[in-house]
C-alpha cells in the first residue's frame with residue numbers, strides 16, 4: 001500500500017493530587033524526540049511506536065515521524081508545555097505534506113492545566129488540521145480515562161490489554177493494521193463506549209488477576225466474531241480526578257452500531273456486578289518487613305504500591321526503608337529512592353567514602369519523612385540502562401546519577417530522576433542481582449510483576465503513604481463524577 005501516515009506521541013499519566021507540575025523539562029528528561037530521532041529512539045523497541053514502525057514496513061506504508069514526547073507520571077501538565085508539544089505535532093503534520101492518515105501513541109489520562117480531557121483536545125486539534133477525510137487511529141494506555149470526545153474523534157482506539165503493560169508493541173501493530181484496512185476500504189468501523197460508575201485504584205485492577213482478568217477474557221471472546229474489530233477494556237486512572245475517570249469499555253465493530261452498544265452494555269454490567277472484588281490486601285511497612293525477614297523462600301519483594309512514580313507518586317517514600325533499618329534487616333535492597341541532594345552527597349564522598357545524609361521524603365512531602373542513613377558509598381553510576389523486559393524491551397533509560405549506599409544489612413539505590421524501577425535491570429545496572437537478595441523493595445504498583453513475579457519467593461503489597469495509594473480514603477476528590485464506587489456506597 002502506497003500510503004503516507006504521520007506518526008506522533010504525546011503521553012502523560014497525570015495524578016492531579018501531585019503538587020509536582022509537569023513542564024517541558026520533565027518531557028525532555030524522560031524522552032522527547034523530533035523527526036528522524038523518533039525512529040532512532042523507537043524502531044525495534046517493544047512499544048506502541050515500535051509497533052507502528054514494524055507494521056508499516058509489513059504493510060508497505062510510509063510513516064512520517066513528527067514528535068514523540070513522554071514524561072514520568074506526575075502532576076498536571078503546564079499549559080505552556082502542552083502548547084509547545086502540540087505545536088511540534090502540528091508542524092510535523094504540516095511539513096509532512098500530503099498524508100493519508102495519522103497514527104498517535106497517546107496515554108488517555110493526561111490532564112493539562114485548564115484542559116481535563118487532554119487527549120480529547122489533542123484529537124480535536126488533529127482533526128481540525130487534517131479534516132474529516134483523513135483517518136486517525138491511536139493506541140491508549142490501559143489506564144486511559146476514555147471520554148466520549150476521544151471515541152467520537154478517533155476512527156480507532158487501541159488500549160493495552162495488559163497491566164503490567166506488556167502489549168504496547170502489539171497494540172501499535174494493531175492500530176497500524178487497522179489504518180491499512182481502513183484506507184484499503186475493507187472495513188467501515190463504528191464505535192460505542194460505556195463507563196459504569198466504577199473507579200477502582202490501580203492495584204486490584206491488574207489484568208492477571210480478579211475482575212479485570214475476567215473482563216479481558218470476555219472482551220476477547222467478543223473479539224472472536226468477524227464483525228467485531230476491537231473491544232477495549234480500560235482500568236482508568238482514578239487519581240486523575242477528572243469527570244470521566246474510571247473503568248471504560250469501547251467496542252469497535254464493522255458497521256454494526258447496535259452490536260457495538262450491546263457489547264459495551266454487556267461489559268459494563270459485568271464490571272458493575274464484580275465491583276466489590278476490586279479490593280487490595282495491604283500490610284503495614286513494619287509488618288511487611290517482619291514477615292519478609294521470617295520468610296525462607298527468597299527474595300521477598302515488598303511492593304511499595306502507594307509510592308509508585310508510575311502513578312504520579314513521588315517515589316522517594318521512606319517508610320519501608322525506615323522499617324528495614326529499625327528492624328535490622330539483612331541482605332535487603334531498596335530500589336530506588338530519587339533524591340538529587342543525597343546523590344550529590346554520595347558523589348562528593350566517593351566510592352568507599354562514609355555517607356551520612358537525610359534520604360527521601362523531599363519531593364512532595366506526602367510519602368513519609370526523610371530518613372537519616374549512615375553508612376558507606378559502595379558504587380557510583382551514570383544511571384544508564386536498557387530495559388530487558390518483558391515491558392519496553394530495548395528502550396534506553398536513565399536514572400540520572402546513581403549511588404548505592406550501604407547501611408547495616410540494607411543497600412539503598414539513590415538516584416536523581418523519578419522513574420518507576422519496574423525492570424530488574426535497574427538494580428542489575430548497579431551490580432545488584434535482585435534474585436540474590438533476601439528482601440527487595442520496589443517502588444511500583446503492578447508493573448514490577450512482569451519481571452519480578454518469576455524471581456520472587458513471595459510478594460507483599462505494602463500500605464505506605466503516597467499518591468498512588470489503593471486506599472482512596474486518603475484523597476479528597478473534586479473532579480470525578482459522583483456518585484461513583486468505591487468512593488460512594490452504592
Ligand SMILES: [Zn+2]
Nearest residue numbers: 141142143165
Ligand atoms: Zn498504565
